[in-house]
Amino acid sequence: MYHVIINPAAKSGRGKQLWGQLESVFKEQGVPYQVHFTKHEKDVGRFAARLTENGGNIKLLVCGGDGTLNEALEGIHDLDAVELAYIPQGSANDFARDFSEQGTPKERLRRILTREPYYMDIGLVSAVAQDGTTYMRRFAGSSGIGYDAAVCEEVERSVMKRYLNRVRLGKLAYLIIALKQLARLPQHPLRVVLDGEKKIEMKRCLFSAFMVHRYEGGGFMFCPDADAFDGSLDLCMAENLTRRKVLRVLPSAFSGKHVRHKREIHMLRAKDIVVRAEEPMYFHVDGEVVCCAKELHLSCLQRKLKLYI
Numbered sequence: 001m002y003h004v005i006i007n008p009a010a011k012s013g014r015g016k017q018l019w020g021q022l023e024s025v026f027k028e029q030g031v032p033y034q035v036h037f038t039k040h041e042k043d044v045g046r047f048a049a050r051l052t053e054n055g056g057n058i059k060l061l062v063c064g065g066d067g068t069l070n071e072a073l074e075g076i077h078d079l080d081a082v083e084l085a086y087i088p089q090g091s092a093n094d095f096a097r098d099f100s101e102q103g104t105p106k107e108r109l110r111r112i113l114t115r116e117p118y119y120m121d122i123g124l125v126s127a128v129a130q131d132g133t134t135y136m137r138r139f140a141g142s143s144g145i146g147y148d149a150a151v152c153e154e155v156e157r158s159v160m161k162r163y164l165n166r167v168r169l170g171k172l173a174y175l176i177i178a179l180k181q182l183a184r185l186p187q188h189p190l191r192v193v194l195d196g197e198k199k200i201e202m203k204r205c206l207f208s209a210f211m212v213h214r215y216e217g218g219g220f221m222f223c224p225d226a227d228a229f230d231g232s233l234d235l236c237m238a239e240n241l242t243r244r245k246v247l248r249v250l251p252s253a254f255s256g257k258h259v260r261h262k263r264e265i266h267m268l269r270a271k272d273i274v275v276r277a278e279e280p281m282y283f284h285v286d287g288e289v290v291c292c293a294k295e296l297h298l299s300c301l302q303r304k305l306k307l308y309i
Contacts, residue, residue: 048075065090070286085308094215119303127293139285142216146207149282153289174218194270206238224256231302235268
């Protein structure tokens, strides 16, 4: 039995058409299913939580972007008891870029119903917000603090992204807002400890990205060597960047060539990471801003997710 979570109103009503296509495949293959239509924000997480709260082996199928996948991942009670199938339908689809699987939603579903899962790493991050609230969040693709998180925060509330989504150009919102924020170019002191041993101090850190996969932010390949099956998180940390240098480095990150700027771009890898800032900074998980915090603790959960894509 597959439990399908889908937003029928997504992409100006195309979500309903998508479900019609997927339902035809379930019927064609004789696979039992139950559909759960979302109506409100965060319904994906609520459905995932309700369906998995009593244990047992559960098969979930979600359709959407990186945020939808993260919401489902966050809602699941016990990852060991769940098989998660995912059909990417977002504006950026950074998570899906690392997989070779392509095709229409119907082709993807036929493949999902007949193949073995990936056993994939995921990340876990904990933080205490300014109001004292403790957050603990999973992430499938990446987490980050600083500039990339501030860009995500503005994209989330951007009218421009909603318009660009309607014309299927939503990923341009990330690049436009990233360039817009260069006017401020906030860089902050940051201290990082890797695996309890290696200590790094930066006086002017623009951002730090902690990644399971290679891409975030609408196609930026910040960690070209990231491997979702190696039990570690890859880090991309940027410091001491002038506006002129950012305009050279940032576009080169689409192809991963930013790593050539070794004075400003630092590539690292660790299983456990502690980040401390002198002032609260936005951080995100899979492009969804969580809160402002001064300290993060990140770790890699090796091969924790049974994924079909």
